[in-house]
Amino acid sequence: MILNSQTYNQLALITAPKIHTDLLWDLSFLFIGLASLYFIFIFYFRNRISKNLERVKQSKREFSPMISEFLFHEEEASKDEKSNYVHLKIEIRELLKDDFNRKVISEVLLDLRKDVSGDTQKRLFKLYQDLGLHTDDFGRLKSWRWQIVSKAILNLTQMQVAEAYSFTTKFINDKRDTIRKQAEIAIVTLKPEGVNYFLDTTKFKISEWQQLKLMDVLRMDDDYQPPRFKAWLTSTNRHVVLFALRLIKFYNQNDADASLIELVKHKNNQIKEAAISCIKEFYIVEAIPTIKLVFWKSSTDVKISILNAIGALGSESDIEFLRLIEKKERNFSVRSKAHSSINEIAPNSIMPSKGVVNTAKYTIPSDIKIEVTEEEIDTEGFVQIANSNSIEDIEIDTETESEEEITIEQYLPTTISEESVDKPEEIIDDEAKINITKENQESKESETLRSNSGIIHSEENDDLSFDFLPFVVEEFIAVKPTDLDQTDYRIELNELVINFEEVFPNQEVISLKKKTSSLEIREEELAFLPLVTDAKEESDIENLNEEQSNTIVAIEEIEAQFEGVQLASSANEPKLPLDYSEYKTLEIFDTPVVYDEIDVPVIAVFKSENNSQSDPYALPLQNEIPLEDTMDLKSNANQQTSKSYDLEPEGEQKFKKILKTLIDFKEQKQSKETKTELEDAPLLDFVDEFSDTNKISETDKEIESKIDNDLAQELEEKVQDKPEIFKVTIPEAILTDDIYDEIIIHKENTEESRMQLLDDIAAMGDQREVPLLIELLVNEKYQAVTDRVKALIEKFSETEEKREPAIFLKPFNVFEDLFRTCDTEAKLILMDEIVAVGDEGEIGFLEGLLEDADNEISHKAAHIIEALKVKILANDKTKNHSKNIDTNLVKKIEVVLEEKTLINYDSLLEELQIAPPKTSEIFDLTFELTEPLDKIVDEESIDVDTKRHDSIFGQICCFSSKIIDKLNG
């Protein structure tokens, strides 16, 4: 029994509790019953709630049109609508008798209140009261449950039931927070004076959130007229005071200064802060002493508020207090606020100090470079020049402003000290320092002159370069620098003609002129510069005066024919006019000459008479055109010049004198030999441009490029003697049809010049010079020159004969390629063909075959070489028009070949087991080796081969190849 009543038997090793099965079943049934009850309860109430909700929902759907009808009913409605409206009223009154319906209608109206606004909302409030639904809320106010009371107060408040005001005031000091807060909102909402009552009577705390809600209620009321809230500043409820302060600030009630000042002394920090905020907002300056007084005993937040107010309201007298706070106050925020307040009162009185490096000891580095733009130089430097000097001819464009204004800060380090910045004069002085040239800087007198004139200081600006400036010089050749004074220079400068963009000041020119001897300006550096000179004082005036009348004639012709010479009408004009009609020839000596516009092909470089050294002002007339280009130019000029000029001997002579005085001569580094040879070449060229005697051209570069001015004295003599001009016919080897048939060369009479020319030809010429030399030999009168020409002709002729042979290249051998791909038998046949068609080029190839591994090939190669040599020899004799062929050799060769071929033929027949025919019909076949012979072998060899084919030997040779072709198909 016991075992049967137990669910589990006791098993070994398992000690489970003994439970009666009946008890277990009882417990199971119990819990199942409880669960069923629970679910039944749940389902019951769920269905009940659902039904209620559905019923409410259905009721709302039914009541909604009715409510809408009541809400949107208009007095101007039709009678049907009015009768319908009356019916609805009756119907709803019947419905309202039911609590459920009342509740549903109340909910509908409350829900609609949230979704509608405006006039509909007002109608809704009115309907709510008309239907008497508010009375239900009044009744709920008596409920002991706080949620019902609260809900009732809320409904009354939402439906704007003013009658509920008196009922809700009872709940202002209710112990239950929810009811009290709802009552506070209701009182403030239902009546405007409700806030007064609330502030007067409330004894409880007004939470921050409640204050916000109350203020929001007041704010939403557009018609609200706020009371003077200062009245509640004296409230014993500090929350009321605090709320009153906030309302005062919100409604800008600034009539509570005294109370506000007193409230600064309040114990409560919130009230203090609110009072200080009001003081700052209403700008109550009288409160400053009070807030200063309470500062030290206030909290950090209050201190910050006080400092904020002092910053807004305070004056400089309060800075001392703020300084004191800065020193005494420990709190960083308070100190920072004190700084802020000080700066607010007196801006920039406290500058940032943390992390700022002291730059008092900073200085400007001495090696700092300040670059000055061109525009600044124009606007600054030349303005000063214009102020200090009266150069009327120089136009200074002071209106030009630099596009990129260079400020000192751009070039100074960022940590430049204030001391350095405070010295603008020095910096400007540095900016104005101009480096004209290194040579000019080295000239102390120049610098002294500049510094005296107060214009430019250049001693410290070595890096500045003014290469871009054109160099304008005034020539003073005849007048010694020592005799010049400054006054004279100004006079002369007024007569200067300036034809350039930018000009140096006159004093600069003067100083440079004085220091001519010390300046070492290379001519090449100034070669690019145009030259403007005043010719008035550069030559011997006495000589000019004597010959002026005679010169005019020539000058007139120059002007008429030579457009390169521009003669200004007046020396006082600042620039040369472009209109050539303004030029006058009578004042040629007073006019400047723009040399670089002269189109005369004067290539020589002149030098002044008195210039033992290089004169920077005596700018060279240096033509940098290469020789080849020069020749072309001259040739073109000669072609274009259809009319030349004829100068009478006297006029020509006088004109050359004038030119000698006008033109600066340049010293050139040249050997004296060349100088003597070429001394009159430039002048002659120049003169011949004006004369129609001959077309003049130059062929020698030395003639065009160099002349010694020491020989200028001999110029007149040369002119008087007339240059010897003769024609030299240019060899056809040099000239083409497009060039001139002949070029007139000015001949130098000296033997040395001829020898020099021959030396050059010997050094650089070759066999192509032979025709020229032959022509020179015909025309030459000097014996030494003649011998030299002959020697050169022989030299070049030998050179032509002793041409180096062409580089021997191994000829291409067609058999070599064939040998690579064929067998021994084919090689043997090919070797036979070599004899027939080969030449000496195959000998090398055959010699290579002598070392072949196959003895048969090497052996035959030796034979073929022999035969080929014989053939070549025979061909050579044929070429040499020797028809005496060594018949013995030929026969010998034929015999050798025949024997060899027969041997091969027999061996081949034996190998192929072919019986040779008894008759010789096969030899009647026509062989096909004629075609390649036609191409390669010459006529003689063809004849030989033809004979060979006709012979038995030839037929045998072809027979073997024919057989092989047949065997190959």
Place this chain on the structure above:
Amino acid sequence: MEKKKLLLAEDDELLASLLNFRLVKGGYEVKVSSDGRAVKEHLAEHTPDLIISDIMMPYFSGIELIDYVRKELNLNTPIIIISSAGNEENVLTAFELGANDFISKPISPSELIVRIKRELLKV
């Protein structure tokens, strides 16, 4: 004169009923739909003259409705959006998608009538 057909999409039955009553009284023929699916079904068969739609609706929001009408149906029907206060972002989105006007709750039925008239006049 034929009445203008309005489609009112509002899930709040009370408000929908109230507006429906007011609009019918204003002379319009109103079709009320309580959710987005019903709106789509109705739009598949009918083309209203104007659509009044709440933004927050079950199944199919007012934003999606605008997008559906404009892009899928390619209708230029004026759409007035009803939005709750503080829901300005959705209003901006609605305008970007093609809404013509909007009105926020609480709704003044009189104001809504004015806006409807204005939009219909534009059409």
